[in-house]
Amino acid sequence: xxxxxALTGLLLMALPATAEEExxxxxSQAEVSITxxxxxxxxxxxxxxxxETPIPEGAPLEVVVTVSGPSTPxxxxxxxxxxxxxxxxxxxxxxxxxxxxAVVTSGPLSEVLKRTEDLRHRISIPRAIRxxxxxxxxxxxxxxxxxxxxxxxxxxxxxxxxxxxxxxxQTLFRAAIALPAAxxxxxxxxxxxxxxxxxxxxxxxxxxxxxxxxxxxxxxNLAHQQAFIYGxxxxxxxxxxxxxxxxxxxxxxx
Amino acid sequence: xxxxxxxxxxxVNAFLLLGLGGIVGILSGMFGVGGGFLITxxxxxxxIPPAVAVATxxxxxxxxxxxxxLAHLKRKTVDFRMGYVLLGGGLIGSGLGMIVFNYLKSLxxxxxxxxxxxxxxxGIIGGLMFFESLRAIRRTRKGGRVxxxxxxxxxxxxxxxxxxxxxxxxxVIPPILVGASVGVLSAIMGVGGGFIMVPAMIYLLGMPTKVxxxxxxxxxxxxxxxxxxxxxxxNQTVDIVLAVLLLVGxxxxxxxxxxIGVRMQAEQLRILLALLVLAVCGKLALDLLLQPAELYSLxxxxx
Numbered sequence: 001x002x003x004x005x006a007l008t009g010l011l012l013m014a015l016p017a018t019a020e021e022e023x024x025x026x027x028s029q030a031e032v033s034i035t036x037x038x039x040x041x042x043x044x045x046x047x048x049x050x051x052e053t054p055i056p057e058g059a060p061l062e063v064v065v066t067v068s069g070p071s072t073p074x075x076x077x078x079x080x081x082x083x084x085x086x087x088x089x090x091x092x093x094x095x096x097x098x099x100x101x102a103v104v105t106s107g108p109l110s111e112v113l114k115r116t117e118d119l120r121h122r123i124s125i126p127r128a129i130r131x132x133x134x135x136x137x138x139x140x141x142x143x144x145x146x147x148x149x150x151x152x153x154x155x156x157x158x159x160x161x162x163x164x165x166x167x168x169x170q171t172l173f174r175a176a177i178a179l180p181a182a183x184x185x186x187x188x189x190x191x192x193x194x195x196x197x198x199x200x201x202x203x204x205x206x207x208x209x210x211x212x213x214x215x216x217x218x219x220x221n222l223a224h225q226q227a228f229i230y231g232x233x234x235x236x237x238x239x240x241x242x243x244x245x246x247x248x249x250x251x252x253x254x
Numbered sequence: 255x256x257x258x259x260x261x262x263x264x265x266v267n268a269f270l271l272l273g274l275g276g277i278v279g280i281l282s283g284m285f286g287v288g289g290g291f292l293i294t295x296x297x298x299x300x301x302i303p304p305a306v307a308v309a310t311x312x313x314x315x316x317x318x319x320x321x322x323x324l325a326h327l328k329r330k331t332v333d334f335r336m337g338y339v340l341l342g343g344g345l346i347g348s349g350l351g352m353i354v355f356n357y358l359k360s361l362x363x364x365x366x367x368x369x370x371x372x373x374x375x376x377g378i379i380g381g382l383m384f385f386e387s388l389r390a391i392r393r394t395r396k397g398g399r400v401x402x403x404x405x406x407x408x409x410x411x412x413x414x415x416x417x418x419x420x421x422x423x424x425x426v427i428p429p430i431l432v433g434a435s436v437g438v439l440s441a442i443m444g445v446g447g448g449f450i451m452v453p454a455m456i457y458l459l460g461m462p463t464k465v466x467x468x469x470x471x472x473x474x475x476x477x478x479x480x481x482x483x484x485x486x487x488x489n490q491t492v493d494i495v496l497a498v499l500l501l502v503g504x505x506x507x508x509x510x511x512x513x514i515g516v517r518m519q520a521e522q523l524r525i526l527l528a529l530l531v532l533a534v535c536g537k538l539a540l541d542l543l544l545q546p547a548e549l550y551s552l553x554x555x556x557x
Binding site (some may be wrong): 034035036037038039040074075076077078079080081084085086087088144147148150151152181182183184185212215216217219220223224227228230231232233234235237238239241242243244245246249250 | 321322485494501544548550
């Protein structure tokens, strides 16, 4: 983490235009523990803008926060009617799509961020998804990416919350990000961008660690590392439960 | 009460899962079906990823079937000899089924073919059972005795064996074929196969309904235990937390179901099972015929 901020610091120094304002950040929790009764979590991202000079004149300071779960390739399939029934026909492999992605801004995204900056930093949801090699015979490969966003947005895995960041006196800001219950493990990259009239003037990156703990961790590891024992354990529990219920009912009937 | 499932990586209501397990357990005790054809679609509906739902339901079936089998053992309504013959056929069949399944997978249409399999088999079996039971009930109403046909074509085949519990003296070829075809289907459809085997035993082998249920449970336990191990070792998709919740509901339900089953007449039992099979078949057929709300679906990339 320290290395990360050091790197960002170096990056910021290398760009003189952005060196005037710097982000000092806090997270309500840097780790999300998935326990057996995990039911989603809310993370509070709060921070301040550190500057040596007075607040610049002109456009006010805007803040964009993104949180991105681990990215994996996804197969998107489309159904079509063939011989009277609905069948999967075309399929497009989306090369990389984050399992979770939230964009929280202090105003409408189109006003807070220029298109060129969005392209450079891959901030909006369509930019965060990488899709290059759609098969040649598919007419509208873009529809498949749109469908991916639509399906994941429905289950709150992809969120855009405009006006979700509160900015006070162009210095203090805070945003709440709701993580859904169906969360996968991994490092969730969290990025904060400061913008003025659509240009990114400063950025900061950190990582929220989402991991299973306790029983969840133990079972997950066992299932993957000792698959045979895990399988036997499942069967043992099944047989024991079946026998136990039968024995209990036998006693009750007597 | 929400609970997070470690392998499925989703959070669901624990009581909902207990309830699902319970309903399926009652059915399994009443009819001698494992309930896989019911619980797998129900789990999809709750939001469990399909791969986990299929693998975990086989584990749940082991539990509820074992509980029901113990109840049947006490009443001595299990034909072990027939069970072992069926199981022998079943293992050959599931080996063949795996080959077919992998071939379909390479064609890329495995989901559709599984659903079609369900619709066709559930439709045929449900329909046959429904009309047969209706006829049987009508006959009993008229006052005449239900006559079971004593001579099937299977009686002409060689390699005869005496199945004392079932009161049959028939060739081992038909039971092995029944077991094998059920094995093929269970490997493709990811179910125990009771809903196919029970009617096959009644109508093809001519076994008494009471013995059929216990005997099919015996075969189901071995087939599903084998499938659970396969899923656990190759795909790591058995969710033990999900399985425990389902099977706690399931084993209790199975005990209740067995007792309900004893009180009911064989014909009524069969007509109810037929209606249930037809209902699931209708639902799956509608899914194929009606335009889905979302035309696109997401899946993991498999090489």
